[in-house]
Amino acid sequence: xxxxxxxxxxxxxxxxxxxxxxxxxxxxxxxxxxxxxxxxxxxxxxxxxxxxxxxxxxxxxxxxxxxxxxxxxxxxxxxxxxxxxxxxxxxxxxxxxxxxxxxxxxxxxxxxxxxxxxxxxxxxxxxxxxxxxxxxxxxxxxxxxxxxxxxxxxxxxxxxxxxxxxxxxxxxxxxxxxxxxxxxxxxxxxxxxxxxxxxxxxxxxxxxxxxxxxxxxxxxxxxxxxxxxxxxxxxxxxxxxxxxxxxxxxxxxxxxxxxxxxxxxxxxxxxxxxxxxxxxxxxxxxxxxxxxxxxxxxxxxxxxxxxxxxxxxxxxxx
Amino acid sequence: xxxxxxxxxxxxxxxxxxxxxxxxxxxxxxxxxxxxxxxxxxxxxxxxxxxxxxxxxxxxxxxxxxxxxxxxxxxxxxxxxxxxxxxxxxxxxxxxxxxxxxxxxxxxxxxxxxxxxxxxxxxxxxxxxxxxxxxxxxxxxxxxxxxxxxxxxxxxxxxxxxxxxxxxxxxxxxxxxxxxxxxxxxxxxxxxxxxxxxxxxxxxxxxxxxxxxxxxxxxx
Numbered sequence: 280x281x282x283x284x285x286x287x288x289x290x291x292x293x294x295x296x297x298x299x300x301x302x303x304x305x306x307x308x309x310x311x312x313x314x315x316x317x318x319x320x321x322x323x324x325x326x327x328x329x330x331x332x333x334x335x336x337x338x339x340x341x342x343x344x345x346x347x348x349x350x351x352x353x354x355x356x357x358x359x360x361x362x363x364x365x366x367x368x369x370x371x372x373x374x375x376x377x378x379x380x381x382x383x384x385x386x387x388x389x390x391x392x393x394x395x396x397x398x399x400x401x402x403x404x405x406x407x408x409x410x411x412x413x414x415x416x417x418x419x420x421x422x423x424x425x426x427x428x429x430x431x432x433x434x435x436x437x438x439x440x441x442x443x444x445x446x447x448x449x450x451x452x453x454x455x456x457x458x459x460x461x462x463x464x465x466x467x468x469x470x471x472x473x474x475x476x477x478x479x480x481x482x483x484x485x486x487x488x489x490x491x492x493x494x495x496x497x498x499x500x501x502x503x504x505x506x507x508x509x510x511x512x513x514x515x516x517x518x519x520x521x522x523x524x525x526x527x528x529x530x531x532x533x534x535x536x537x538x539x540x541x542x543x544x545x546x547x548x549x550x551x552x553x554x555x556x557x558x559x560x561x562x563x564x565x566x567x568x569x570x571x572x573x574x575x576x577x578x579x580x581x582x583x584x585x586x587x588x589x590x591x592x593x594x595x596x597x
Numbered sequence: 598x599x600x601x602x603x604x605x606x607x608x609x610x611x612x613x614x615x616x617x618x619x620x621x622x623x624x625x626x627x628x629x630x631x632x633x634x635x636x637x638x639x640x641x642x643x644x645x646x647x648x649x650x651x652x653x654x655x656x657x658x659x660x661x662x663x664x665x666x667x668x669x670x671x672x673x674x675x676x677x678x679x680x681x682x683x684x685x686x687x688x689x690x691x692x693x694x695x696x697x698x699x700x701x702x703x704x705x706x707x708x709x710x711x712x713x714x715x716x717x718x719x720x721x722x723x724x725x726x727x728x729x730x731x732x733x734x735x736x737x738x739x740x741x742x743x744x745x746x747x748x749x750x751x752x753x754x755x756x757x758x759x760x761x762x763x764x765x766x767x768x769x770x771x772x773x774x775x776x777x778x779x780x781x782x783x784x785x786x787x788x789x790x791x792x793x794x795x796x797x798x799x800x801x802x803x804x805x806x807x808x809x810x811x812x813x814x815x816x817x
Contacts, residue, residue, distance in 0.1 A: 283652065286652075286655055286658075287651060287655075289658065290651075290654070290655055290657070290658060293657075293658060293661070320654075323647070323648065323651065324651060327648040327651060328648065330644075330648070331644075332641035332642070332644050332645040332648075333637065333640060333641040333644060334644065335641075335644030335645060335647055335648045336639075336640035336641050336642075336643050336644025336645075336647075337640065337644070338644065338647075339622070339643060339644055339647045340622060340640065342618065343616075343618040343619050343621070343622045344619075346616055346618045346619075347615075347616040347618055347619035349616075358668050359668050359669075359670075361673075363670075364667075364668070364669075364670040364672070364673045365670065365673050366670075367669050367670035367673070368670030368671075368673035368674040368677055369670075369677075370670075371669065371670065371674070372674065373674070373678075375666060375669060375670060375671045375674045376671075376674070378662060378666060379662075379663075379666055379671065379714065379715075379718065379719065382659060382662065382714055383706070383708065383709035383710065383714075386708045386709065387706060387708070387709065390708070408652075410708060411652055411655055414655065414656065414658065414659070414708065415655060415658050417659075418658040418659045418661070418662055419658070421659070421662035422661040422662035422665060424662075425662055425665040425666045425669060426665050429665070429666075429669035431665050431668060431669060435664075435665050435668060436661035436662065436664065436665050437661060438664075439660075439661060439663075439664025439665050439667065439668050440660040440661030440664045441664075442664055443660045443663065443664050443667075443713075444657065444660055447657075449616065449617070449618050450617075451654065451657060452618060452654070453617055453618065453621070454653045454654070455647060455650050455651065455653045455654045456617075456618055456621045456622075456647065457621060458646065458647075458650035458653055459621075459625070459643050459644075459646035459647040459650055460621050460624060460625050460643070461646075462642065462643075462645075462646030462650075463603075463625040463628060463629055463639065463642050463643050463646065464600075464603060464625075464628055466629070466632065466634075466642055467600040467603065467628040467629055467631065467632035467634070468600055468632060469600045469601060469603060469604060469628055472598050472600055472601050473601065473604070503604050503607070503608075507763070508762070508763065508766055511763075511766060511767070511770065512770055515770060516770075516774070520774055524776075531771055531776050531778055532778045532779075532782035532783050532785075532786055533786045535767045535770075535771060535778070535783065536756065536767070536783045536784075536785075536786035536787050537786060537787075537790060539756065539763050539766075539767060540752075540753070540756060540787060540790045543752040543753070543756075546752065547745075547748060547749065547752065550611050550617070551607065551611075553617070554653075554656075555712075555748045556748070557617070558712060559712040559716060559717075559744035559747075560741070560744070562712055562713060562716070562717045563712075563716070563717060563721055563740040563741070563743070563744060564740075565737055565740060565741055566737060567737070567741075568614070570737060570738075570740075570741040571741050571744045571745055571748070573741065574738070574741040574742045574744070574745035575745035575748060575749060577801060578745070578749055578794070578797055578798045578801060581797050582753070582790070582793065582794055582797060585790065585793045585797070586790060589789050589790060589793070593786065593789065
């Protein structure tokens with residue numbers, strides 16, 4: 280059965296290739312930092328299940344120390360010049376969009392069909408991981424297709440992948456690190472403590488106040504934890520169930536749907552939602568790490584107000 | 598309550614712009630120690646969770662394909678496409694993308710777009726091309742707004758889809774509390790917020806054009 284191990288193997292090999300190519304990149308004064316960083320990340324993908332918990336912990340600590348001590352640089356693999364790219368764009372035209380469209384189409388097709396792909400009752404692809412496996416497969420096919428269609432050198436996918444990966448740098452690890460932090464916070468009971476405080480400061484005598492406290496609480500908790508999914512059970516159990524639904528008779532479906540969306544407003548405002556807010560800033564080479572958050576903050580704040588109003592207007596029987 | 602010190606470390610560390618990887622490790626250590634764990638136990642718990650969450654980083658597999666396409670001129674082609682359209686402005690392009698992203702997400706197609714595969718190679722170059730000439734500062738703003746529009750379209754579209762993680766989480770949580778709610782009932786109530794998000798962010802995008810226009814003349 281094709282499952283996550285194969286996807287991890289592919290990822291590990293990709294990062295290992297980035298590490299090896301970084302080592303030979305004399306244009307990058309910090310090339311050995313890059314080699315160590317991507318090499319360790321490759322090791323995590325290839326051997327993470329055999330390192331033991333503490334071994335993995337030490338590995339992450341090393342990654343953080345390499346990044347934190349400024350040992351990561353940006354490599355400069357040989358690529359085409361802006362003039363050459365203009366020429367290539369003129370030559371190939373709209374054909375250039377084709378491989379880029381292959382990725383979403385294959386991801387969609389894979390996540391819909393892999394579940395039903397069985398040989399003598401045995402799943403060919405792990406049905407729980409169909410989207411991730413489809414993504415890996417789509418990425419592989421799109422890379423080969425773009426290389427062949429546009430007559431690019433054989434090493435281009437790996438070198439160009441490394442070029443982009445170096446732009447993202449340490450931010451690439453942040454989503455995974457934050458997921459791990461969430462697990463440690465859960466172990467330490469951080470969410471429970473925040474919930475207790477939220478309940479303590481929520482006024483219990485006014486419907487409007489309870490709704491507002493729930494929506495703002497969802498957003499604030501999400502800002503602190505980086506994830507509306509972590510905020511939802513705590514805030515809903517602490518405020519929505521006893522007060523908004525229990526005491527004031529709010530419709531659970533409306534309250535919870537809009538409550539979750541209030542949490543999403545918090546996601547737009549926090550650097551802890553790294554894959555949405557910090558990674559694109561790195562990918563787009565923005566000078567300000569928080570530029571994406573600044574751009575979406577007015578929308579997020581207005582949407583939070585809208586959610587409070589909507590919940591007040593829609594959740595209660597007239 | 599002492600475990601909340603970890604949250605304080607996060608807030609302070611990000612505000613002071615320390616390296617986020619170090620801030621995250623420090624926050625985990627702080628909360629773990631406050632909860633009575635030893636440093637080795639915290640490190641092991643962190644390492645275990647890091648390892649089980651590797652799937653989060655699998656998305657980077659798309660970079661080689663995007664990189665080769667950039668090498669072959671995809672970003673330049675995106676610009677050429679937009680330069681052929683007289684009516685294109687940055688705000689209108691982003692508005693069209695917002696609608697597309699919201700509708701796609703509402704149909705469950707959350708993976709069809711994203712920052713690595715759409716915003717960097719296609720959306721941002723298109724929005725920039727439509728707004729030229731741009732000062733350096735404005736270029737940064739156009740790129741940031743492109744990324745923001747992708748996020749907003751995704752967040753306020755996906756909850757209309759029945760089988761998305763957040764809907765399933767709500768159904769499961771309410772079920773444990775003895776309340777039965779159909780996924781459809783939840784997704785229907787995500788629609789008013791989705792419409793409001795489109796109106797609010799859409800209006801901001803159209804105003805964004807006006808914000809870009811006069812300064813663009815100065816830059817020229």
